[in-house]
Amino acid sequence: MTSIPSPPRAEKRPRAESWHGQSKQDDYHWLKADNWQQVMQDPSLLPADIRAYLEAENAYHEAVMADTAALQDTLFAEMKGRIKEDDSSVPAPDGPYDYYSSYVKGGQHPRYCRKPRGQDGPEELLLDGNALATGREYFRFGGVEPSPAQDLIAWSFDGNGSEFYELRIRAAATGIDHADVLHNTAGGAAWAADGKSFFYTLQDDNHRPLKTYRHVLGKPQSEDALVYDEADTGKFTDASKTRSEAYVVISIHDHDTSECWLIDAAQPEQKPRLVAPRVEGVEYDLDHWNDRFILRTNAGGAEDYKLVTAPLDNPSTDNWTDLVPHRPGILIVGFITFRNWLVRLERENALPRIVVRDMASGEEHAIAFDEEAYSLGFGEMREYETDVLRFTYSSMTTPAQVYDYDMRSRARVLRKMQEVPTGHDPARYVTRRVLAPAHDGETIPVTLLYRKSAPLDGSAPLWLYGYGSYGISIPASFNTNILSLVDRGFIYAIAHVRGGQEKGRRWYKTGKLEHKQNTFRDFISSAEYLIQQGFTRQGLIVAQGGSAGGMLMGAIANMAPHLFHAIIAEVPFVDVLTTMLDDTLPLTPPEWPEWGNPIVSPQAYETIAAYSPYDRVEAKAYPNILAVGGLTDPRVTYWEPAKWVAKLRERKTDSNLLLLKINMGAGHGGASGRFDRLKEVAFVYAFGLKVVGRAGVG
Numbered sequence: 001m002t003s004i005p006s007p008p009r010a011e012k013r014p015r016a017e018s019w020h021g022q023s024k025q026d027d028y029h030w031l032k033a034d035n036w037q038q039v040m041q042d043p044s045l046l047p048a049d050i051r052a053y054l055e056a057e058n059a060y061h062e063a064v065m066a067d068t069a070a071l072q073d074t075l076f077a078e079m080k081g082r083i084k085e086d087d088s089s090v091p092a093p094d095g096p097y098d099y100y101s102s103y104v105k106g107g108q109h110p111r112y113c114r115k116p117r118g119q120d121g122p123e124e125l126l127l128d129g130n131a132l133a134t135g136r137e138y139f140r141f142g143g144v145e146p147s148p149a150q151d152l153i154a155w156s157f158d159g160n161g162s163e164f165y166e167l168r169i170r171a172a173a174t175g176i177d178h179a180d181v182l183h184n185t186a187g188g189a190a191w192a193a194d195g196k197s198f199f200y201t202l203q204d205d206n207h208r209p210l211k212t213y214r215h216v217l218g219k220p221q222s223e224d225a226l227v228y229d230e231a232d233t234g235k236f237t238d239a240s241k242t243r244s245e246a247y248v249v250i251s252i253h254d255h256d257t258s259e260c261w262l263i264d265a266a267q268p269e270q271k272p273r274l275v276a277p278r279v280e281g282v283e284y285d286l287d288h289w290n291d292r293f294i295l296r297t298n299a300g301g302a303e304d305y306k307l308v309t310a311p312l313d314n315p316s317t318d319n320w321t322d323l324v325p326h327r328p329g330i331l332i333v334g335f336i337t338f339r340n341w342l343v344r345l346e347r348e349n350a351l352p353r354i355v356v357r358d359m360a361s362g363e364e365h366a367i368a369f370d371e372e373a374y375s376l377g378f379g380e381m382r383e384y385e386t387d388v389l390r391f392t393y394s395s396m397t398t399p400a401q402v403y404d405y406d407m408r409s410r411a412r413v414l415r416k417m418q419e420v421p422t423g424h425d426p427a428r429y430v431t432r433r434v435l436a437p438a439h440d441g442e443t444i445p446v447t448l449l450y451r452k453s454a455p456l457d458g459s460a461p462l463w464l465y466g467y468g469s470y471g472i473s474i475p476a477s478f479n480t481n482i483l484s485l486v487d488r489g490f491i492y493a494i495a496h497v498r499g500g501q502e503k504g505r506r507w508y509k510t511g512k513l514e515h516k517q518n519t520f521r522d523f524i525s526s527a528e529y530l531i532q533q534g535f536t537r538q539g540l541i542v543a544q545g546g547s548a549g550g551m552l553m554g555a556i557a558n559m560a561p562h563l564f565h566a567i568i569a570e571v572p573f574v575d576v577l578t579t580m581l582d583d584t585l586p587l588t589p590p591e592w593p594e595w596g597n598p599i600v601s602p603q604a605y606e607t608i609a610a611y612s613p614y615d616r617v618e619a620k621a622y623p624n625i626l627a628v629g630g631l632t633d634p635r636v637t638y639w640e641p642a643k644w645v646a647k648l649r650e651r652k653t654d655s656n657l658l659l660l661k662i663n664m665g666a667g668h669g670g671a672s673g674r675f676d677r678l679k680e681v682a683f684v685y686a687f688g689l690k691v692v693g694r695a696g697v698g
Contacts, residue, residue, distance in 0.1 A: 004063045007658065008056040010646035019581065020602040022609075026578060027650075028643040036637065037205050040162040043631050043664065054631075054642060057660040061626075064659060068686040071695050075484050075682035080675060081422040082480035090390070090402050090415045093117055094382035097150060108673030109133050112144050112155075114172075126153050126172060133673070137665040138632075140672040142187030146172070147195040148245065152217075154189035154198055161632040161667025163187075164203060169217065182221050190239040190248045192268035199227060199239040199248050199263070207586035207634045212239050212250050214268060228261060228272055234589035241265065242288035243337045243384045251285065255470060255593045258283045262315075275310075276317045286315075289337040289359070294323065296335055302326035303505045307335060307344065324357075331504045336378060339385050341407050345378065347473065350433070350445040350502040352376040354391055356407050367405065371395045373433040373447045375477035379403075390415075394478035396431035396449040396492075399424060420480060428452055429486065431476070436495070436522075436529035444522045445496040445503070446530070447476040451486055461565075461692045462491045462536035464527055468499030468519040469548035470594060471508040481681050488689065488697045490542075491535050497522035497552075513596050514607050520555040527563050539565050542688040546570035547636055547668070550627075554613025554644060557622055566624040566657075566691045568684055571636045571668055574644040576612040577605070579637075586634045614640070617647045621654035624691040626661070626684065633667040657691060 012027040031050055038045045046054075065072075085105040091098030097114040104111065109129025115121055126144075133139035142156035142165040151172055156165040165187035169178040186201040186209045197216045201209040210233065213224040228250050230237050237252050250261040250272055257280050261272035275286065275293075284297035293310045299317065300306075307324035310316075324332070324344065333352070335344040342357040353368040354376060369376070379390030379402055387408045394400040399418035405411070430452055435443040454460050463485050467474050474494050482492050496502040499511030499519040511519045523543075531538055541564045545553045550572020557567050573579070580598050583589055596604030609615055625648065629641040645660040652658065661683070663670060671677045689695045 005060055007649055008053060008060055009649060010053055010642075012650075017581075019598065020605050022605070024577075024615075026643075028646045029578075031642045031646070032637070032639040040207070040632050040634055041160070041164065043160065046631065053646075054638070054660075054662045054664070057642070057645065058662060058664075061659040061661050064657060065683065065686065065690070068690050068695060071689065072679070072682045072686045075685050076675075076679055078422075078484050079481050079678045079681065082420045082424070082483065083674070084419045084421055087419070089380065090404075091115070092380040092382045092390075093386075094146070095150060099146070099380075099382065103674070104130070108675055109139060110141065112141075112153075124172065125175070126170065127155055132157065138667075138672050140669070142167075142185075143189055145189050145191065147191050147198075148193055149195045152178075152195060154191065156185060156187045156189070158187075158667075158672075161630055161663075161665070161669070161672070163207070163634050163667060167200060178217065180215070180217060180219075180221075182215060182224075186238060188238065188240065190241045191265075192248070193245070193265040194268075197268050199250070199268075201238050206233075206584060208233055208590075209237050210235070212237055225269075227263070232589075233583070234592060236590060242286075244288045244290075245384070246288050249286065252278070253283070254590050256281055256283065257593070258285065260284065260286055275315045286310075287335070287337045288312075289342065290339065294335065294337060294342065295320065296332055298505070300326075303509075304328060304330055305332040305505070307332065307342075329504050331501055333501075334378075336381070337384070338387070338389075338407075340387065341389070343378075343389055343407075345376070347501070347504070350473075350496055354378075354389075356389065356405075358407075365410070367391065369393060369395075371398070371431065373431055373476035374398070375475035377475075394418070396447060396476055396478065397426040397429045399478050399480075418478065424480075424483070430454075433476070434529075434533070436526045438518075438525050439521050440518075442498075442522075444498075444526050444529075446526050447494040447496065448491060448535070449482065449486055449493075450491040450535075451489075454486075454489065454491060456534050458531070458534045458537040460489055460491050460536055461540045461542065461694065462493060462530060463542045463544065463688065464493045464495060464523075464530070465544050465549075466495045466497050466523045466526075466552050467545060467547075467549035468495075468497035468511055468522070468552055470499070471501040471505070473500045473502045481678075481685075484685060485688070488694050490694075491530075493526070493530060493535075495523050495526035497526070499548075512594055514603075516595070516607070517611060519552060520559055520611065523552055523556055524560045524563065527560075531563075538563055540692065542566045542568065542692060544568040544570070544684075544688075546572070548573050550574060550636070550641075551576060551613060555611050555616075557625065558613060558616040558618065561620070561622050564623045566626070566688055567622075568626045568628075568688060569641065569644075570628045570670075570684070571630060571633055572613075572627060572641050572644065573636045574613040575615075575640045577608045577615050578612075579640070580604075580608060585637070614644050614647060617644070617651055619651045619653055622648060622652045622656060622658070624656040624658075624687075626657075626659045626687045628661045628663070628670075628680075628684070630663045630667045630670065631665070635668045638662055657687075659687070 015029040088102035091100040112127040153170045156167040167182040190199040210230040212228040248263040259278035260275040286295040306326040308320040333345040374395040402416040432448040550569040553569035554574040598605035627641040
């Protein structure tokens with residue numbers, strides 16, 4: 001039997017700071033590489049002392065988890081078996097072609113293909129992800145966009161997980177890339193109408209997408225024309241096309257303010273013109289519809305958004321006219337335009353619906369479903385001149401379905417149902433939506449999935465997932481992976497806590513800034529309610545969250561460790577205060593509207609310090625904890641989970657497991673290949689099963 005080494009202990013190198021009259025000491029600040037920008041691009045440049053510590057932590061978790069190797073293999077085989085290996089998407093018509101993506105059996109990466117419209121063949125292979133990934137530890141596609149004449153393909157890829165995308169141009173007929181190579185892009189390309197140039201966003205050394213350029217085919221990147229330069233480092237910019245393809249839109253935004261500029265796609269050399277100047281707290285996005293623009297905005301107190309129209313020649317706010325007025329509690333999530341139709345996606349009481357509007361008559365009708373909880377969204381649609389809407393539907397028990405919907409006849413055609421090769425019987429499972437009472441009288445939607453045979457007497461372990469930031473709503477969608485937990489007796493639950501938008505924009509606003517503690521308290525309240533209702537019992541809960549959801553995990557570990565048997569924090573944003581105090585980091589300025597700016601505001605400093613997981617670690621007992629990070633992650637940098645684990649290991653008083661797994665060849669999204677990613681999921685699940693004593697249950 002292989003002996004398990006002692007847990008690594010990071011050296012303490014105290015670093016003191018003072019902010020707003022308060023002292024702040026960080027013993028593990030040294031784990032942040034001084035050359036972190038270079039490490040993002042070339043991981044081999046990581047300083048030796050930091051590499052040694054991370055590799056020691058990796059060796060330790062491998063030793064501790066060695067007894068789950070067979071279980072991980074079993075979980076991987078199960079999850080892989082539920083994937084149709086040679087799957088393909090429903091073809092999306094675009095002029096003379098149908099575009100789609102596909103996988104080959106055994107292939108890790110997608111292929112992008114097309115064939116003559118409405119025909120079975122012949123297939124044109126435009127991009128082969130498996131061939132392009134050969135020899136690379138990491139490979140992930142960014143954007144893939146055909147030119148207007150469809151003879152060229154603008155495509156991009158991330159080669160190390162840092163999300164700096166290399167953009168190239170491929171001749172569709174030959175499959176050969178042009179000499180044009182654009183570095184450090186954000187991944188997308190918006191073509192001019194003549195197909196001789198395109199617009200893209202460049203990321204600076206701090207990973208901030210602030211500049212939009214126009215690239216002329218055949219010219220070096222150094223000669224690209226700067227079209228827009230955003231001075232506010234707290235904003236993101238991107239370039240895209242309207243559905244009609246008549247305009248290029250340069251969008252500038254953070255989490256609560258936005259601004260758009262327009263360029264006529266037929267006149268790519270013209271200067272961009274402003275739609276409406278930014279006003280702090282006012283958001284808008286737009287699309288082109290025939291003789292006007294349609295905008296989604298919260299202007300005028302429309303908290304859950306409204307739709308307005310504006311004339312093409314002067315779309316300023318003075319000329320906005322309500323089309324779909326604001327209705328409190330009914331969130332307009334997004335919209336899409338067609339020549340004769342306007343379609344919007346709404347959410348009310350945590351349930352989505354699609355509303356179709358005939359623009360000639362103004363008549364509307366809705367598409368909704370009857371399950372207690374489900375996911376609904378738009379599918380891939382490349383054409384503006386069509387009466388066919390494509391949408392997707394699934395629930396926790398129902399595999400994903402893709403429908404084509406004739407908006408004129410209202411006929412619905414099922415184009416694809418997700419196949420589960422090893423079989424799936426929805427009748428064996430139950431999905432429910434319950435409402436947990438919060439500490440302040442609110443009710444928290446919680447989505448549940450479990451086997452019909454699961455005991456509801458408190459004896460079942462429960463896997464509780466949460467996120468709760470940026471207004472991101474977690475859908476109640478089908479996920480074949482979690483069946484490996486549910487089939488082993490777990491009840492799986494999603495707590496739709498404040499900070500998301502499940503219950504409208506208000507649900508988001510009351511889970512950010514000075515109200516951030518509501519996110520954590522909602523998660524704890526959800527756990528307590530599920531215990532009270534007999535779904536599980538205290539100490540049988542595995543909590544999981546990633547990124548900002550990892551911050552949630554760190555907070556509840558400090559606030560209510562007794563409730564949870566284990567906590568899994570993936571790419572966790574746990575060193576919130578230090579990160580928000582460092583305006584050189586990629587996402588710090590854009591994140592201030594979400595968390596507050598502790599550099600200038602003593603109140604924001606105190607608010608963040610009161611919950612920042614790393615700063616709140618104490619000498620007490622903690623649950624079993626697994627933290628996962630990626631070395632080249634530009635969103636939640638590797639040193640956040642590393643520092644958190646180092647401090648926990650120093651201070652915690654229990655003998656529970658504390659593991660750190662740093663992927664030395666990936667970023668925020670983990671491994672890039674679909675099967676490699678499943679191996680990472682299998683590792684996480686094996687940890688949870690091991691610590692609750694279910695490793696032998698199959």
